[in-house]
Amino acid sequence: MSSATEPTASLLESQPAALQAELFQPRPDEIPIGPVPFQQAVRGVPLAISVSGFFSFLPVGSQIQVNARAFVDLSDLQRKIGPLIDTIPLPTDTCAHFSADNVVARIWGKEITIGGDVATLTLHGDVDDWICFEVPFSSPFNKRVGNQPFDATLPFRVEVADPHTIAVRLGDPSVNLGGQFGGVTAGILRIAGVDINGLVKEALDRLITQDLLKQTLPADLVQLNPAITRAELLSNSGALAMYVEMRATLDGRALGLLIQALWGGGS
DSSP, X not given: OOOOOOOOTTHHHHSOHHHHHXXXXXXXXXXXXXXXXXXXXXXXXXXXXXXXXXXXXEEXXXXXXXXXXXXXXXXXXHHTHHHHHHTSOOOOOTTSSSSSOEEEXXXXXXXXXXXXXXXXXXXXXEEEEEEEEOOTTSOOEEEEEEEEEEEEEEEEEEEEEETTEEEEEEOOOEEEEOSSOTTSOTTHHHHTTOOHHHHHHHHHHHHSOHHHHHHHSOHHHHTTOOEEEEEEEEEETTEEEEEEEEEEEEOHHHHHHHHHHHHTTOO
C-alpha cells in the first residue's frame, strides 16, 4: 500500500485557491468518508456544519499507521455571523442617566473573511453620545451631541494545543475610529458593552470541539485515540473551512476492524 502524500507546512498559505481546492478531494490511496452533517446552536442561532474525511494506510514494521485528513465546513458561520452579532445586547437608551455620556451603539456591518490560515471578523458601526437633562414638571430633555463611526477587526485561527486538542486562538483586535467625536476612544467596544471577543470564542469553541471529530470518525479509530498532528483554518473558494490531520498506529486485527468500519460508511 502506498503512503499518503502529506502537504508541506506552508502549502495552505502559499498555494493558489485552485490548488488548495485539491486538498478537498480524495487522493488515489485514500478512502473517503462523509460528508457527515451536524447541527449546532450558538446563542440560539442554528449553524449547519459538515465533516469529510479521507484515510490511508502505511506499513510501519509489524504495525499499520493510519493517516486521516478531515475537512470541516464552517461556511454557515460566515453566512450567519450577522444574526450572531445581533444577539449581543447593545445600549439603546438615550437617557439612561442625567448626564452627557449616554452611549447608544449600533453595529450595521458584519463579515468573516479568510486569508491563509487566519480568519478575520470585521465590524462596522457607530456610537452616539446623548446628553440628557432632567426638566421639572416635564419630560427629560435629551439631544445627540456626538457621533463616532468605527471599523473593528478581530483575527482568529486554530492550532494543535496538544495531540488530542484543537484550540481556538484569538488575535489582537483592532479598532479604527472616524469622525471628530473625541469622547469615545479606542476602547469603544468595551465602552459600548460589546463583548465581541467572547461571542467569537463561544461560537468557535462550540463548533470546533473534540466531539465533532469523534462523531465523524469511525468508532474503531476513535478508540485508538489518534494524535492530531495539524489543524488550521483555510479558504474553500472563499468559504471558511478547517483542515485537520490525524495519525494512529494499530495492529493487523484492529486494522481489519477499521477497514470494515470505513467501507461500511463509518460509525
